[in-house]
Amino acid sequence: MTEPNGFTQVTEGIGANSTSQANPYGPNPSDYLSNVNSFQLIESTLREGEQFANAFFDTEKKIEIAKALDDFGVDYIELTSPVASEQSRKDCEAICKLGLKAKILTHIRCHMDDAKVAVETGVDGVDVVIGTSQYLRQYSHGKDMNYIAKSAIEVIEFVKSKGIEIRFSSEDSFRSDLVDLLNIYRTVDKIGVNRVGIADTVGCANPRQVYELVRTLKSVVNCEIECHFHNDTGCAIANAYTALEGGAKLIDVSVLGIGERNGITPLGGLMARMIAADRDYVLSKYKLHKLRDLENLVAEAIQVNVPFNNPITGFCAFTHKAGIHAKAILANPSTYEILNPSDFGLTRYIHFANRLTGWNAIKSRVDQLNLDLSDEQCKEVTNKIKKLGDVRQLNIDDVDSIIKDFHANMGTPLLKPVDGPEVKKQKTL
Amino acid sequence: MTEPNGFTQVTEGIGANSTSQANPYGPNPSDYLSNVNSFQLIESTLREGEQFANAFFDTEKKIEIAKALDDFGVDYIELTSPVASEQSRKDCEAICKLGLKAKILTHIRCHMDDAKVAVETGVDGVDVVIGTSQYLRQYSHGKDMNYIAKSAIEVIEFVKSKGIEIRFSSEDSFRSDLVDLLNIYRTVDKIGVNRVGIADTVGCANPRQVYELVRTLKSVVNCEIECHFHNDTGCAIANAYTALEGGAKLIDVSVLGIGERNGITPLGGLMARMIAADRDYVLSKYKLHKLRDLENLVAEAIQVNVPFNNPITGFCAFTHKAGIHAKAILANPSTYEILNPSDFGLTRYIHFANRLTGWNAIKSRVDQLNLDLSDEQCKEVTNKIKKLGDVRQLNIDDVDSIIKDFHANMGTPLLKPVDGPEVKKQKTL
Numbered sequence: 097m098t099e100p101n102g103f104t105q106v107t108e109g110i111g112a113n114s115t116s117q118a119n120p121y122g123p124n125p126s127d128y129l130s131n132v133n134s135f136q137l138i139e140s141t142l143r144e145g146e147q148f149a150n151a152f153f154d155t156e157k158k159i160e161i162a163k164a165l166d167d168f169g170v171d172y173i174e175l176t177s178p179v180a181s182e183q184s185r186k187d188c189e190a191i192c193k194l195g196l197k198a199k200i201l202t203h204i205r206c207h208m209d210d211a212k213v214a215v216e217t218g219v220d221g222v223d224v225v226i227g228t229s230q231y232l233r234q235y236s237h238g239k240d241m242n243y244i245a246k247s248a249i250e251v252i253e254f255v256k257s258k259g260i261e262i263r264f265s266s267e268d269s270f271r272s273d274l275v276d277l278l279n280i281y282r283t284v285d286k287i288g289v290n291r292v293g294i295a296d297t298v299g300c301a302n303p304r305q306v307y308e309l310v311r312t313l314k315s316v317v318n319c320e321i322e323c324h325f326h327n328d329t330g331c332a333i334a335n336a337y338t339a340l341e342g343g344a345k346l347i348d349v350s351v352l353g354i355g356e357r358n359g360i361t362p363l364g365g366l367m368a369r370m371i372a373a374d375r376d377y378v379l380s381k382y383k384l385h386k387l388r389d390l391e392n393l394v395a396e397a398i399q400v401n402v403p404f405n406n407p408i409t410g411f412c413a414f415t416h417k418a419g420i421h422a423k424a425i426l427a428n429p430s431t432y433e434i435l436n437p438s439d440f441g442l443t444r445y446i447h448f449a450n451r452l453t454g455w456n457a458i459k460s461r462v463d464q465l466n467l468d469l470s471d472e473q474c475k476e477v478t479n480k481i482k483k484l485g486d487v488r489q490l491n492i493d494d495v496d497s498i499i500k501d502f503h504a505n506m507g508t509p510l511l512k513p514v515d516g517p518e519v520k521k522q523k524t525l
Numbered sequence: 526m527t528e529p530n531g532f533t534q535v536t537e538g539i540g541a542n543s544t545s546q547a548n549p550y551g552p553n554p555s556d557y558l559s560n561v562n563s564f565q566l567i568e569s570t571l572r573e574g575e576q577f578a579n580a581f582f583d584t585e586k587k588i589e590i591a592k593a594l595d596d597f598g599v600d601y602i603e604l605t606s607p608v609a610s611e612q613s614r615k616d617c618e619a620i621c622k623l624g625l626k627a628k629i630l631t632h633i634r635c636h637m638d639d640a641k642v643a644v645e646t647g648v649d650g651v652d653v654v655i656g657t658s659q660y661l662r663q664y665s666h667g668k669d670m671n672y673i674a675k676s677a678i679e680v681i682e683f684v685k686s687k688g689i690e691i692r693f694s695s696e697d698s699f700r701s702d703l704v705d706l707l708n709i710y711r712t713v714d715k716i717g718v719n720r721v722g723i724a725d726t727v728g729c730a731n732p733r734q735v736y737e738l739v740r741t742l743k744s745v746v747n748c749e750i751e752c753h754f755h756n757d758t759g760c761a762i763a764n765a766y767t768a769l770e771g772g773a774k775l776i777d778v779s780v781l782g783i784g785e786r787n788g789i790t791p792l793g794g795l796m797a798r799m800i801a802a803d804r805d806y807v808l809s810k811y812k813l814h815k816l817r818d819l820e821n822l823v824a825e826a827i828q829v830n831v832p833f834n835n836p837i838t839g840f841c842a843f844t845h846k847a848g849i850h851a852k853a854i855l856a857n858p859s860t861y862e863i864l865n866p867s868d869f870g871l872t873r874y875i876h877f878a879n880r881l882t883g884w885n886a887i888k889s890r891v892d893q894l895n896l897d898l899s900d901e902q903c904k905e906v907t908n909k910i911k912k913l914g915d916v917r918q919l920n921i922d923d924v925d926s927i928i929k930d931f932h933a934n935m936g937t938p939l940l941k942p943v944d945g946p947e948v949k950k951q952k953t954l
Contacts, residue, residue, distance in 0.1 A: 109601035118624075151843070152879065152918035164886040180881050181880040181911045181915045182915055183880065184880065205849070227853075230833070231853075231859055231860045232860055236849065236853040297861065298863040303766075304770065308553075328797060328836065329836065329863065330763070330791070330794035332834055337732075337823055341733065352834065356845065356850055356861070357843065358836065358839045365759035369758040372729050401833065404832065405756070405783070407758065412579070414786065416786065418784060420665065421576070424656075427664040428663075428664045431665060432726065432727055432785070433786075434728055445576050445578075450581065451610040451613065452609050480611075486613070488580035488583075516738040
């Protein structure tokens with residue numbers, strides 16, 4: 097592993113980072129409907145993700161991504177509607193023929209024209225969506241709730257007759273009338289959909305709203321609840337988690353969260369949230385050590401950089417800098433880590449080459465260099481390092497030079513002989 | 526404004542995006558303690574942000590950032606402890622002398638040695654922190670709760686005697702014993718701190734836990750509550766929002782969220798969340814159109830790219846792609862936007878040069894090109910565009926060529942003359 101400037105990799109002396117006991121507050125006893133410990137993923141990089149501004153996936157790339165998602169362990173893979181374009185239909189058919197473990201879905205408008213094409217592609221299920229907010233009813237399709245219910249029934253019964261899964265979702269659910277929503281959900285539940293979907297299409301929802309709506313819906317329908325959260329106001333991961341607490345079962349995600357505008361709940365970010373909640377379940381289902389490769393695959397395909405502050409795989413997600421943090425991490429990583437980097441095939445670093453460093457971090461570097469300095473001497477050399485760190489950005493070489501010079505000068509006592517000059521001066525830094 | 530490939534800027538025919546009525550679910554009546562409409566910001570780019578791996582701010586850069594934050598309108602600016610290094614102390618003094626509108630704070634350990642230096646710097650207040658979780662008590666400072674209370678009382682009384690503000694915060698609050706926490710908070714509240722702080726130091730908290738803890742604490746103390754959320758599991762924005770709902774008043778933020786590991790609640794992301802909740806309040810306090818410059822200033826200083834999917838300022842945060850989205854956005858942007866880009870001095874785009882495009886988006890481009898095509902003709906040319914979009918990634922030139930060719934060929938009837946060849950063939954694409 098490359099060692100970036102100013103960092104050192106820390107692996108020795110560290111026990112398992114058991115997060116299962118980390119949080120004394122634990123699950124809320126009122127969450128008896130919670131699916132935090134039994135959630136499933138609907139991976140939509142090849143549908144929602146294709147709506148990301150930069151995304152153009154050719155057939156070969158789609159197949160590569162689908163295989164990587166399947167290998168990672170996602171439960172469903174959702175594909176662009178086969179009526180979006182001729183090639184979209186062909187790609188959908190091609191991915192259905194791959195024989196993946198994940199079930200393949202396609203995502204269509206609530207319309208028989210689309211449904212008829214979709215069921216012929218070989219998918220395991222169809223995700224149907226229609227706008228239910230006043231905004232979308234007025235400016236998108238122009239239909240009322242009666243028309244929506246009638247179309248939904250027709251499409252659902254048709255898809256069911258083909259023996260494949262069917263999900264009905266409202267669109268812009270959090271700006272839809274609650275009674276309208278519950279009415280249509282109850283109607284489609286009675287016909288026998290596999291899932292109903294709640295979609296925060298514009299990214300306006302907040303966690304407690306999500307919890308309330310999911311809990312309410314849970315008392316109205318018998319089928320599973322799927323949730324889809326856009327990230328315009330930065331709550332897509334938290335909303336997904338809170339939805340699971342409320343009883344939703346399935347969360348829509350995409351790699352790096354790519355989708356319309358700035359996207360939806362990211363796969364990696366949700367993994368971070370869920371492993372903090374139930375490490376055993378997450379590790380039993382998903383190959384977390386493949387997350388970085390998966391993100392790099394998609395990032396390269398859409399020509400973006402993985403964000404510097406990405407959950408888990410951001411370049412400094414496991415880098416500890418301030419002296420007080422470094423000291424505690426060296427004693428026990430659980431002090432300042434809720435995630436264990438090794439669960440993701442990653443490594444933690446102590447960033448000691450800076451003015452915020454402390455003597456514990458420097459002592460650890462001294463040990464790595466196989467030098468012998470007392471605690472007092474480590475404190476002294478730390479002060480020298482902090483002084484240089486006040487002047488400019490440091491790298492490991494700077495720190496190592498200071499330490500080695502200090503050590504080299506130790507062979508000779510620094511006290512002046514009784515009647516002579518200091519024998520050897522320390523180099524000025 | 527530069528027009529990226531495949532996009533078109535959309536400004537005409539668009540009314541104000543009134544978000545105040547956007548969400549029929551509205552505030553929860555049980556949130557009578559909510560500060561969603563009256564929150565304050567403690568901006569910590571120059572403290573927490575300095576703990577970001579890449580951060581090295583020299584005096585000049587610190588002053589530039591402090592001035593930009595002040596201009597933006599943050600309520601407090603928090604600085605690195607003056608005991609971190611000699612230059613840290615000098616910089617703290619220099620920023621205190623700038624005469625900014627924002628109050629200046631510095632952040633220290635709960636120790637008299639630190640407090641004595643801090644009060645001499647000229648700050649308006651001191652933020653004191655001490656680890657209260659079992660992890661930190663065992664592996665960081667090694668003290669019990671009695672010792673913590675005793676130190677806290679000494680430091681708080683000393684700082685108060687100097688006539689400046691004092692905050693006491695626990696560290697790793699969500700892994701601390703609840704009774705211990707409430708005890709120490711009640712103790713320091715009785716002495717008369719200005720604020721108590723809750724800190725999710727490891728980023729393990731989830732929104733409903735945050736709400737519960739804030740509500741509980743609100744019933745124990747009379748002072749204001751400040752919250753600090755790390756983003757390891759992607760909930761830092763949502764947790765901040767939920768804390769405000771529960772009655773917290775102040776949120777710690779940093780530009781781009783920079784801080785230890787992958788950081789804390791980002792200023793921009795929280796602005797997105799808060800403007801969706803109370804646009805008038807946010808616009809009255811903060812200069813949102815300076816957000817992008819502020820982020821660019823810090824991103825450049827720490828040598829990172831603004832994440833592609835950053836809230837508000839990510840390059841595609843206001844870009845709409847799928848045909849069904851583009852159609853509705855053209856009719857009314859509120860259909861698929863909870864944020865109005867013009868509030869941030871930004872612009873929305875329709876991405877029409879792709880295979881997911883629809884004829885409404887293409888018709889809008891035809892209009893921009895001042896060409897005259899009927900709806901049926903727009904649908905026809907849209908099919909041609911989608912066909913090419915199936916083969917490769919498109920840019921605006923591709924689409925414009927197809928439209929112009931199509932239009933140019935319209936002058937001549939495409940029907941064959943009765944007894945002759947077709948007069949003019951359309952160009953093959």
